[in-house]
Amino acid sequence: MSEMNLRVSPRTVQQGTVDKLRMAIFTGLFQPGSRLVESQLCTQLGVSRPSLREALRSLEAERLIEIVPNKGPSVPALSWERAMAIYEVRELLEAEAAGRCALRISPEDLQALEASLNAFEAAAASHDGMAQVTTAADFYAIILASCGNPVLEEVHRGLLARISFFRGRSMSLEGRAQNSLREMRDIFEAIAARDPKAARKAAKRHVLRARAAAKIAMETGT
Amino acid sequence: MSEMNLRVSPRTVQQGTVDKLRMAIFTGLFQPGSRLVESQLCTQLGVSRPSLREALRSLEAERLIEIVPNKGPSVPALSWERAMAIYEVRELLEAEAAGRCALRISPEDLQALEASLNAFEAAAASHDGMAQVTTAADFYAIILASCGNPVLEEVHRGLLARISFFRGRSMSLEGRAQNSLREMRDIFEAIAARDPKAARKAAKRHVLRARAAAKIAMETGT
DNA sequence: GATTGCCAGATTGCCAGACAATCGGTGTTG
DNA sequence: CAACACCGATTGTCTGGCAATCTGGCAATC
Secondary structure, three states, X not given: OOOOOOOOOOOOHHHHHHHHHHHHHHOOOOOOOOEOOHHHHHHHHOOOHHHHHHHHHHHHHOOOOEEEOOOEEEOOOOOHHHHHHXXXXXXXXXXXXXXXXXXXXXXXXXXXXXXXXXXXXXHHHHOOHHHHHHHHHHHHHHHXXXXXXXXXXXXXXXXXXXXXXXXXXXXXXXXHHHHHHHHHHHHHHHHHOOOHHHHHHHHHHHHHHHHHHHHHHHHOOO | OXXXXXXXXXXXXXXXXXXXXXXHHHOOOOOOOOEOOHHHHHHHHOOOHHHHHXXXXXXXXXXXXXXXXXXXXXXXXXXXXXXXXXXXXXXXXHHHHHHHHHHHOOHHHHHXXXXXXXHHHHHHHHOOHHHHHHHHHHHHHHHHHHOOOHHHHHHHHXXXXXXXXXXXXXXOOOOHHHHHHHHHHHHHHHHHOOOHHHHHHHHHHHHHHHHHHHHHHHHOOO
Protein backbone atom coordinates (compact mmCIF):
# COMPACT_ATOMS: atom_id res chain seq x y z
CA MET A 1 0.00 0.00 0.00
CA SER A 2 2.90 2.32 0.84
CA GLU A 3 2.54 5.97 1.77
CA MET A 4 -1.19 6.46 1.46
CA ASN A 5 -0.49 10.16 1.38
CA LEU A 6 -3.34 11.46 -0.73
CA ARG A 7 -4.61 13.97 1.79
CA VAL A 8 -7.11 15.71 -0.40
CA SER A 9 -7.87 18.27 2.27
CA PRO A 10 -5.68 18.70 5.33
CA ARG A 11 -8.34 17.98 7.95
CA THR A 12 -8.50 20.96 10.18
CA VAL A 13 -8.93 20.89 13.93
CA GLN A 14 -12.47 22.14 13.48
CA GLN A 15 -13.40 19.22 11.24
CA GLY A 16 -11.80 16.75 13.60
CA THR A 17 -13.74 18.24 16.48
CA VAL A 18 -17.01 17.96 14.58
CA ASP A 19 -16.31 14.30 13.84
CA LYS A 20 -15.38 13.50 17.42
CA LEU A 21 -18.45 15.18 18.82
CA ARG A 22 -20.71 13.57 16.24
CA MET A 23 -19.36 10.16 17.08
CA ALA A 24 -19.74 10.88 20.78
CA ILE A 25 -23.40 11.68 20.23
CA PHE A 26 -23.96 8.53 18.17
CA THR A 27 -22.44 6.25 20.72
CA GLY A 28 -24.62 7.82 23.37
CA LEU A 29 -21.71 9.29 25.31
CA PHE A 30 -23.82 12.39 25.81
CA GLN A 31 -27.26 11.66 27.18
CA PRO A 32 -30.08 13.29 25.25
CA GLY A 33 -31.12 16.43 27.04
CA SER A 34 -27.77 16.83 28.73
CA ARG A 35 -26.04 20.15 28.44
CA LEU A 36 -22.63 20.49 26.87
CA VAL A 37 -20.33 22.85 28.74
CA GLU A 38 -17.83 24.49 26.45
CA SER A 39 -14.93 24.64 28.88
CA GLN A 40 -15.27 20.94 29.69
CA LEU A 41 -15.39 19.96 26.02
CA CYS A 42 -12.34 22.09 25.35
CA THR A 43 -10.23 20.23 27.89
CA GLN A 44 -11.64 16.83 26.91
CA LEU A 45 -11.00 17.36 23.21
CA GLY A 46 -7.86 19.42 23.59
CA VAL A 47 -9.02 22.32 21.43
CA SER A 48 -9.52 25.99 22.06
CA ARG A 49 -12.86 27.59 22.61
CA PRO A 50 -13.11 29.36 19.24
CA SER A 51 -12.46 26.12 17.37
CA LEU A 52 -14.92 24.27 19.55
CA ARG A 53 -17.57 26.91 19.04
CA GLU A 54 -17.18 26.69 15.27
CA ALA A 55 -17.62 22.96 15.51
CA LEU A 56 -20.73 23.43 17.63
CA ARG A 57 -22.22 25.73 15.00
CA SER A 58 -21.74 23.05 12.37
CA LEU A 59 -23.39 20.44 14.57
CA GLU A 60 -26.21 22.83 15.29
CA ALA A 61 -26.85 23.15 11.56
CA GLU A 62 -26.88 19.36 11.35
CA ARG A 63 -29.56 19.39 14.05
CA LEU A 64 -27.45 17.13 16.21
CA ILE A 65 -27.33 19.72 18.97
CA GLU A 66 -29.35 22.76 19.91
CA ILE A 67 -27.81 26.05 20.96
CA VAL A 68 -29.95 28.38 23.03
CA PRO A 69 -28.47 31.86 23.46
CA ASN A 70 -26.99 32.37 26.92
CA LYS A 71 -27.80 28.80 27.87
CA GLY A 72 -25.44 26.92 25.66
CA PRO A 73 -25.53 23.77 23.55
CA SER A 74 -27.36 20.60 24.46
CA VAL A 75 -28.26 17.28 22.88
CA PRO A 76 -31.96 17.35 22.05
CA ALA A 77 -34.03 14.40 23.14
CA LEU A 78 -35.16 12.57 20.01
CA SER A 79 -38.85 11.86 20.57
CA TRP A 80 -40.56 8.96 18.90
CA GLU A 81 -42.80 11.39 17.10
CA ARG A 82 -39.81 13.11 15.56
CA ALA A 83 -38.14 9.81 14.72
CA MET A 84 -41.31 8.83 12.89
CA ALA A 85 -41.18 12.08 10.94
CA ILE A 86 -37.61 11.33 9.94
CA TYR A 87 -38.61 7.90 8.69
CA GLU A 88 -41.38 9.42 6.60
CA VAL A 89 -38.97 11.81 4.90
CA ARG A 90 -36.51 8.97 4.47
CA GLU A 91 -39.19 7.02 2.67
CA LEU A 92 -39.88 9.94 0.38
CA LEU A 93 -36.24 10.59 -0.46
CA GLU A 94 -35.02 7.03 -0.76
CA ALA A 95 -37.94 5.92 -2.90
CA GLU A 96 -37.30 8.79 -5.27
CA ALA A 97 -33.59 8.07 -5.34
CA ALA A 98 -34.09 4.37 -5.96
CA GLY A 99 -36.52 5.08 -8.77
CA ARG A 100 -34.12 7.47 -10.44
CA CYS A 101 -31.26 5.08 -9.93
CA ALA A 102 -33.09 2.39 -11.86
CA LEU A 103 -33.14 4.71 -14.83
CA ARG A 104 -29.69 6.13 -14.83
CA ILE A 105 -27.19 4.23 -12.71
CA SER A 106 -23.92 3.45 -14.44
CA PRO A 107 -22.64 -0.12 -14.75
CA GLU A 108 -19.72 0.65 -12.43
CA ASP A 109 -21.97 2.04 -9.75
CA LEU A 110 -24.28 -0.92 -10.13
CA GLN A 111 -21.34 -3.17 -9.53
CA ALA A 112 -20.34 -1.13 -6.49
CA LEU A 113 -23.89 -1.40 -5.24
CA GLU A 114 -23.79 -5.16 -5.50
CA ALA A 115 -20.45 -5.19 -3.69
CA SER A 116 -21.86 -3.14 -0.82
CA LEU A 117 -24.83 -5.47 -0.67
CA ASN A 118 -22.47 -8.41 -0.30
CA ALA A 119 -20.58 -6.53 2.36
CA PHE A 120 -23.80 -6.05 4.25
CA GLU A 121 -24.58 -9.72 3.88
CA ALA A 122 -21.26 -10.59 5.46
CA ALA A 123 -21.86 -8.11 8.26
CA ALA A 124 -25.32 -9.54 8.87
CA ALA A 125 -23.94 -13.07 9.05
CA SER A 126 -21.21 -12.05 11.48
CA HIS A 127 -23.64 -10.26 13.81
CA ASP A 128 -21.34 -7.24 13.80
CA GLY A 129 -23.69 -4.37 14.60
CA MET A 130 -21.29 -1.59 13.74
CA ALA A 131 -20.42 -3.16 10.40
CA GLN A 132 -24.10 -3.57 9.61
CA VAL A 133 -24.77 0.10 10.15
CA THR A 134 -21.82 1.27 8.07
CA THR A 135 -22.39 -1.13 5.18
CA ALA A 136 -26.09 -0.30 5.09
CA ALA A 137 -25.17 3.36 5.01
CA ASP A 138 -22.76 2.61 2.14
CA PHE A 139 -25.50 0.89 0.20
CA TYR A 140 -27.73 3.92 0.38
CA ALA A 141 -24.87 6.32 -0.17
CA ILE A 142 -24.25 4.66 -3.53
CA ILE A 143 -27.92 4.85 -4.47
CA LEU A 144 -28.14 8.51 -3.52
CA ALA A 145 -24.91 9.33 -5.29
CA SER A 146 -26.07 7.57 -8.45
CA CYS A 147 -29.58 8.96 -8.60
CA GLY A 148 -28.45 11.90 -10.71
CA ASN A 149 -29.61 14.59 -8.31
CA PRO A 150 -26.86 15.97 -6.07
CA VAL A 151 -29.34 18.00 -4.01
CA LEU A 152 -31.33 14.90 -3.19
CA GLU A 153 -28.12 13.32 -1.99
CA GLU A 154 -27.20 16.40 0.01
CA VAL A 155 -30.57 16.53 1.76
CA HIS A 156 -30.41 12.84 2.54
CA ARG A 157 -26.96 13.21 4.00
CA GLY A 158 -28.31 15.91 6.24
CA LEU A 159 -30.70 13.34 7.65
CA LEU A 160 -28.16 10.55 7.73
CA ALA A 161 -26.71 11.37 11.12
CA ARG A 162 -30.02 10.86 12.83
CA ILE A 163 -30.90 7.91 10.63
CA SER A 164 -27.78 6.01 11.65
CA PHE A 165 -28.67 6.50 15.27
CA PHE A 166 -31.84 4.49 14.81
CA ARG A 167 -30.35 1.99 12.45
CA GLY A 168 -28.01 0.83 15.18
CA ARG A 169 -30.91 0.31 17.55
CA SER A 170 -33.15 -1.61 15.17
CA MET A 171 -30.42 -3.79 13.68
CA SER A 172 -29.83 -5.27 17.10
CA LEU A 173 -33.24 -6.90 16.90
CA GLU A 174 -33.21 -10.62 16.31
CA GLY A 175 -33.63 -11.37 12.63
CA ARG A 176 -33.86 -7.74 11.58
CA ALA A 177 -30.55 -7.84 9.73
CA GLN A 178 -31.64 -10.82 7.67
CA ASN A 179 -34.95 -9.19 6.79
CA SER A 180 -33.11 -6.02 5.95
CA LEU A 181 -30.83 -7.95 3.65
CA ARG A 182 -33.79 -9.39 1.79
CA GLU A 183 -35.39 -5.98 1.37
CA MET A 184 -32.15 -4.42 0.20
CA ARG A 185 -31.66 -7.23 -2.27
CA ASP A 186 -35.11 -6.48 -3.65
CA ILE A 187 -34.11 -2.88 -4.17
CA PHE A 188 -30.91 -3.91 -5.87
CA GLU A 189 -32.65 -6.38 -8.18
CA ALA A 190 -35.21 -3.80 -9.20
CA ILE A 191 -32.49 -1.29 -9.98
CA ALA A 192 -30.46 -3.88 -11.86
CA ALA A 193 -33.58 -4.75 -13.86
CA ARG A 194 -34.00 -1.03 -14.66
CA ASP A 195 -37.48 -1.08 -13.20
CA PRO A 196 -38.05 2.27 -11.48
CA LYS A 197 -41.52 1.47 -10.27
CA ALA A 198 -40.40 -1.73 -8.55
CA ALA A 199 -37.36 0.06 -7.13
CA ARG A 200 -39.51 2.76 -5.57
CA LYS A 201 -41.82 0.17 -4.12
CA ALA A 202 -39.00 -1.90 -2.69
CA ALA A 203 -37.34 1.17 -1.16
CA LYS A 204 -40.60 2.23 0.43
CA ARG A 205 -41.19 -1.20 1.85
CA HIS A 206 -37.68 -1.30 3.27
CA VAL A 207 -38.10 1.99 5.11
CA LEU A 208 -41.53 0.98 6.32
CA ARG A 209 -40.21 -2.19 7.88
CA ALA A 210 -37.18 -0.46 9.29
CA ARG A 211 -39.55 1.96 10.95
CA ALA A 212 -41.58 -0.84 12.43
CA ALA A 213 -38.41 -2.48 13.72
CA ALA A 214 -37.24 0.79 15.24
CA LYS A 215 -40.58 1.15 16.96
CA ILE A 216 -40.26 -2.26 18.53
CA ALA A 217 -36.67 -1.60 19.52
CA MET A 218 -37.70 1.64 21.12
CA GLU A 219 -40.62 0.17 23.03
CA THR A 220 -38.60 -2.69 24.43
CA GLY A 221 -36.06 -0.20 25.77
CA THR A 222 -32.64 0.68 24.41
CA MET B 1 -50.29 47.57 20.85
CA SER B 2 -48.00 49.11 23.50
CA GLU B 3 -44.59 47.75 24.42
CA MET B 4 -44.32 44.77 22.09
CA ASN B 5 -41.32 43.72 24.13
CA LEU B 6 -41.57 39.96 23.96
CA ARG B 7 -38.14 39.29 22.56
CA VAL B 8 -38.12 35.54 22.95
CA SER B 9 -34.44 35.21 22.24
CA PRO B 10 -32.06 38.13 22.46
CA ARG B 11 -30.65 38.01 18.91
CA THR B 12 -26.96 37.54 19.28
CA VAL B 13 -24.32 39.17 17.15
CA GLN B 14 -23.68 35.83 15.48
CA GLN B 15 -27.30 35.50 14.38
CA GLY B 16 -27.36 39.05 13.14
CA THR B 17 -24.23 38.41 11.13
CA VAL B 18 -25.74 35.30 9.57
CA ASP B 19 -28.83 37.26 8.55
CA LYS B 20 -26.84 40.12 7.09
CA LEU B 21 -24.59 37.84 5.08
CA ARG B 22 -27.52 35.75 3.87
CA MET B 23 -29.32 38.84 2.69
CA ALA B 24 -26.17 40.12 1.03
CA ILE B 25 -25.92 36.88 -0.92
CA PHE B 26 -29.60 37.03 -1.94
CA THR B 27 -29.39 40.53 -3.22
CA GLY B 28 -26.34 39.61 -5.24
CA LEU B 29 -24.00 41.87 -3.32
CA PHE B 30 -21.44 39.10 -3.47
CA GLN B 31 -20.87 37.79 -6.97
CA PRO B 32 -21.11 34.02 -7.26
CA GLY B 33 -17.61 32.62 -7.28
CA SER B 34 -16.19 35.59 -5.48
CA ARG B 35 -14.09 34.98 -2.41
CA LEU B 36 -15.06 36.37 0.97
CA VAL B 37 -12.12 37.72 2.91
CA GLU B 38 -12.63 37.47 6.63
CA SER B 39 -10.85 40.64 7.63
CA GLN B 40 -12.85 42.68 5.13
CA LEU B 41 -16.15 41.25 6.30
CA CYS B 42 -15.20 41.95 9.90
CA THR B 43 -14.69 45.64 9.27
CA GLN B 44 -17.75 45.88 7.00
CA LEU B 45 -20.04 44.18 9.50
CA GLY B 46 -18.37 45.49 12.61
CA VAL B 47 -17.87 42.11 14.26
CA SER B 48 -14.86 40.21 15.48
CA ARG B 49 -13.29 37.38 13.58
CA PRO B 50 -14.45 34.58 15.91
CA SER B 51 -18.07 35.73 15.65
CA LEU B 52 -17.76 36.07 11.90
CA ARG B 53 -16.27 32.62 11.58
CA GLU B 54 -19.11 31.10 13.55
CA ALA B 55 -21.56 32.81 11.24
CA LEU B 56 -19.65 31.49 8.23
CA ARG B 57 -19.89 27.94 9.58
CA SER B 58 -23.65 28.30 9.82
CA LEU B 59 -23.87 29.58 6.27
CA GLU B 60 -21.62 26.78 5.11
CA ALA B 61 -24.06 24.29 6.59
CA GLU B 62 -26.86 26.07 4.73
CA ARG B 63 -24.83 25.56 1.56
CA LEU B 64 -24.92 29.27 0.89
CA ILE B 65 -21.15 29.45 0.98
CA GLU B 66 -18.31 26.99 0.63
CA ILE B 67 -15.30 26.93 2.89
CA VAL B 68 -12.17 25.29 1.53
CA PRO B 69 -9.43 24.79 4.12
CA ASN B 70 -6.63 27.31 3.73
CA LYS B 71 -8.45 29.02 0.91
CA GLY B 72 -11.37 30.52 2.75
CA PRO B 73 -15.06 30.99 2.13
CA SER B 74 -16.59 31.80 -1.23
CA VAL B 75 -20.02 32.04 -2.79
CA PRO B 76 -20.46 29.00 -5.03
CA ALA B 77 -21.65 29.63 -8.53
CA LEU B 78 -25.13 28.17 -8.80
CA SER B 79 -25.15 26.25 -12.05
CA TRP B 80 -28.32 25.68 -13.97
CA GLU B 81 -27.86 21.96 -13.47
CA ARG B 82 -27.85 22.42 -9.72
CA ALA B 83 -30.78 24.79 -9.82
CA MET B 84 -32.69 22.15 -11.74
CA ALA B 85 -31.86 19.61 -9.04
CA ILE B 86 -33.17 21.97 -6.39
CA TYR B 87 -36.43 22.38 -8.28
CA GLU B 88 -36.81 18.63 -8.49
CA VAL B 89 -36.42 18.21 -4.76
CA ARG B 90 -38.76 21.12 -4.22
CA GLU B 91 -41.33 19.35 -6.32
CA LEU B 92 -40.94 16.23 -4.23
CA LEU B 93 -41.19 17.99 -0.89
CA GLU B 94 -43.91 20.47 -1.70
CA ALA B 95 -46.14 17.93 -3.37
CA GLU B 96 -45.87 15.70 -0.34
CA ALA B 97 -46.52 18.59 2.01
CA ALA B 98 -49.52 19.81 0.05
CA GLY B 99 -50.99 16.32 -0.03
CA ARG B 100 -50.59 15.91 3.71
CA CYS B 101 -51.97 19.36 4.29
CA ALA B 102 -55.18 18.48 2.50
CA LEU B 103 -55.72 15.74 5.04
CA ARG B 104 -54.83 17.42 8.27
CA ILE B 105 -54.67 21.19 8.09
CA SER B 106 -56.54 22.97 10.86
CA PRO B 107 -59.29 25.51 10.09
CA GLU B 108 -57.16 28.34 11.52
CA ASP B 109 -54.19 27.44 9.36
CA LEU B 110 -56.44 27.15 6.35
CA GLN B 111 -57.66 30.65 7.03
CA ALA B 112 -54.06 31.85 7.40
CA LEU B 113 -53.25 30.16 4.10
CA GLU B 114 -56.05 32.04 2.37
CA ALA B 115 -54.85 35.27 3.91
CA SER B 116 -51.33 34.72 2.61
CA LEU B 117 -52.75 33.93 -0.80
CA ASN B 118 -54.59 37.25 -0.78
CA ALA B 119 -51.40 38.96 0.32
CA PHE B 120 -49.63 37.46 -2.64
CA GLU B 121 -52.43 38.60 -4.92
CA ALA B 122 -51.97 42.14 -3.69
CA ALA B 123 -48.21 41.91 -4.18
CA ALA B 124 -48.68 40.54 -7.68
CA ALA B 125 -51.03 43.38 -8.56
CA SER B 126 -48.64 46.01 -7.24
CA HIS B 127 -45.66 44.59 -9.16
CA ASP B 128 -43.64 44.65 -5.95
CA GLY B 129 -41.00 41.98 -6.55
CA MET B 130 -39.75 41.78 -3.00
CA ALA B 131 -43.27 41.47 -1.59
CA GLN B 132 -44.04 38.73 -4.10
CA VAL B 133 -41.10 36.68 -2.96
CA THR B 134 -41.85 37.06 0.74
CA THR B 135 -45.58 36.41 0.45
CA ALA B 136 -45.00 33.38 -1.74
CA ALA B 137 -42.53 32.12 0.84
CA ASP B 138 -45.17 32.70 3.52
CA PHE B 139 -47.71 30.69 1.57
CA TYR B 140 -45.42 27.68 1.43
CA ALA B 141 -44.23 28.16 4.97
CA ILE B 142 -47.81 27.71 6.16
CA ILE B 143 -48.26 24.60 4.05
CA LEU B 144 -45.04 23.08 5.30
CA ALA B 145 -45.83 23.99 8.89
CA SER B 146 -49.30 22.47 8.64
CA CYS B 147 -48.35 19.25 6.89
CA GLY B 148 -47.85 17.46 10.19
CA ASN B 149 -44.23 16.53 9.61
CA PRO B 150 -41.72 18.88 11.25
CA VAL B 151 -38.78 17.20 9.54
CA LEU B 152 -40.28 17.80 6.13
CA GLU B 153 -40.62 21.44 7.08
CA GLU B 154 -37.06 21.54 8.38
CA VAL B 155 -35.63 20.04 5.20
CA HIS B 156 -37.63 22.40 3.05
CA ARG B 157 -36.42 25.38 5.04
CA GLY B 158 -32.89 24.20 4.41
CA LEU B 159 -33.59 24.56 0.71
CA LEU B 160 -35.54 27.78 1.07
CA ALA B 161 -32.57 30.10 0.92
CA ARG B 162 -31.62 28.94 -2.51
CA ILE B 163 -35.24 28.68 -3.62
CA SER B 164 -35.89 32.34 -2.83
CA PHE B 165 -32.90 33.29 -4.91
CA PHE B 166 -34.57 31.89 -8.02
CA ARG B 167 -38.05 33.01 -7.12
CA GLY B 168 -36.91 36.59 -7.29
CA ARG B 169 -35.48 36.07 -10.74
CA SER B 170 -38.48 34.29 -12.24
CA MET B 171 -41.12 36.55 -10.70
CA SER B 172 -39.69 39.45 -12.63
CA LEU B 173 -40.89 37.81 -15.81
CA GLU B 174 -43.88 39.43 -17.43
CA GLY B 175 -47.05 37.65 -16.37
CA ARG B 176 -45.29 35.11 -14.19
CA ALA B 177 -46.75 36.49 -11.01
CA GLN B 178 -50.29 36.21 -12.35
CA ASN B 179 -49.71 32.64 -13.48
CA SER B 180 -48.15 31.88 -10.15
CA LEU B 181 -51.19 33.26 -8.41
CA ARG B 182 -53.47 30.99 -10.42
CA GLU B 183 -51.38 27.94 -9.62
CA MET B 184 -51.22 28.77 -5.95
CA ARG B 185 -54.95 29.28 -5.87
CA ASP B 186 -55.35 25.82 -7.34
CA ILE B 187 -53.26 24.41 -4.53
CA PHE B 188 -55.27 26.27 -1.95
CA GLU B 189 -58.59 25.13 -3.41
CA ALA B 190 -57.49 21.51 -3.44
CA ILE B 191 -56.38 21.72 0.17
CA ALA B 192 -59.58 23.49 1.18
CA ALA B 193 -61.53 20.75 -0.59
CA ARG B 194 -59.54 18.16 1.38
CA ASP B 195 -58.44 16.51 -1.83
CA PRO B 196 -54.84 15.29 -1.31
CA LYS B 197 -54.45 13.94 -4.81
CA ALA B 198 -55.44 17.21 -6.42
CA ALA B 199 -53.27 19.13 -3.98
CA ARG B 200 -50.22 17.08 -4.87
CA LYS B 201 -50.90 17.53 -8.54
CA ALA B 202 -51.38 21.26 -8.23
CA ALA B 203 -48.20 21.63 -6.19
CA LYS B 204 -46.23 19.65 -8.74
CA ARG B 205 -47.58 21.72 -11.58
CA HIS B 206 -46.72 24.92 -9.77
CA VAL B 207 -43.10 23.89 -9.25
CA LEU B 208 -42.85 22.65 -12.81
CA ARG B 209 -43.97 25.98 -14.22
CA ALA B 210 -41.80 27.91 -11.80
CA ARG B 211 -38.89 25.90 -13.06
CA ALA B 212 -39.72 26.66 -16.65
CA ALA B 213 -40.00 30.35 -15.80
CA ALA B 214 -36.67 30.26 -14.00
CA LYS B 215 -35.10 28.65 -17.02
CA ILE B 216 -36.35 31.41 -19.29
CA ALA B 217 -35.27 34.07 -16.81
CA MET B 218 -31.84 32.52 -16.67
CA GLU B 219 -31.43 32.23 -20.41
CA THR B 220 -32.46 35.80 -21.08
CA GLY B 221 -29.85 36.98 -18.58
CA THR B 222 -30.32 38.25 -15.04
C1' DG C 1 -44.03 28.68 55.87
C1' DA C 2 -44.19 30.24 51.19
C1' DT C 3 -43.01 33.71 48.14
C1' DT C 4 -40.07 37.26 46.71
C1' DG C 5 -35.75 39.70 46.13
C1' DC C 6 -31.10 39.39 45.65
C1' DC C 7 -26.43 38.00 45.42
C1' DA C 8 -22.26 35.10 44.03
C1' DG C 9 -20.55 31.58 41.09
C1' DA C 10 -20.69 29.52 36.72
C1' DT C 11 -21.20 29.93 31.93
C1' DT C 12 -21.74 32.05 27.69
C1' DG C 13 -21.18 36.00 24.10
C1' DC C 14 -17.87 38.64 22.31
C1' DC C 15 -13.58 40.77 21.45
C1' DA C 16 -8.43 42.07 20.72
C1' DG C 17 -4.17 40.43 19.56
C1' DA C 18 -0.94 37.24 18.16
C1' DC C 19 1.64 33.43 15.70
C1' DA C 20 2.44 29.51 12.60
C1' DA C 21 0.95 27.29 8.32
C1' DT C 22 -0.46 27.73 3.87
C1' DC C 23 -1.60 29.77 -0.59
C1' DG C 24 -0.79 32.73 -4.64
C1' DG C 25 1.96 35.37 -7.20
C1' DT C 26 6.70 37.26 -8.39
C1' DG C 27 11.11 37.33 -9.53
C1' DT C 28 15.40 34.80 -10.12
C1' DT C 29 18.24 31.41 -12.04
C1' DG C 30 19.78 27.54 -14.63
C1' DC D 1 11.30 28.45 -20.71
C1' DA D 2 10.96 25.76 -16.67
C1' DA D 3 12.02 25.07 -12.01
C1' DC D 4 12.87 27.14 -7.76
C1' DA D 5 13.03 30.24 -3.96
C1' DC D 6 10.87 34.01 -1.86
C1' DC D 7 7.25 37.11 0.14
C1' DG D 8 2.88 39.27 1.07
C1' DA D 9 -1.83 38.01 2.01
C1' DT D 10 -4.92 35.10 4.20
C1' DT D 11 -6.41 31.54 7.02
C1' DG D 12 -6.22 28.23 11.18
C1' DT D 13 -5.67 28.36 15.81
C1' DC D 14 -4.69 29.79 20.36
C1' DT D 15 -4.49 32.75 24.62
C1' DG D 16 -6.50 35.83 27.63
C1' DG D 17 -9.88 38.64 29.00
C1' DC D 18 -14.30 41.23 29.99
C1' DA D 19 -19.26 42.07 30.07
C1' DA D 20 -23.82 39.97 29.99
C1' DT D 21 -26.62 36.42 31.39
C1' DC D 22 -28.20 32.40 33.73
C1' DT D 23 -28.55 29.39 37.90
C1' DG D 24 -29.01 28.01 42.51
C1' DG D 25 -29.18 29.16 47.08
C1' DC D 26 -29.75 32.48 50.91
C1' DA D 27 -32.04 36.00 53.29
C1' DA D 28 -35.92 39.16 53.87
C1' DT D 29 -40.72 39.90 53.84
C1' DC D 30 -45.55 38.96 54.17
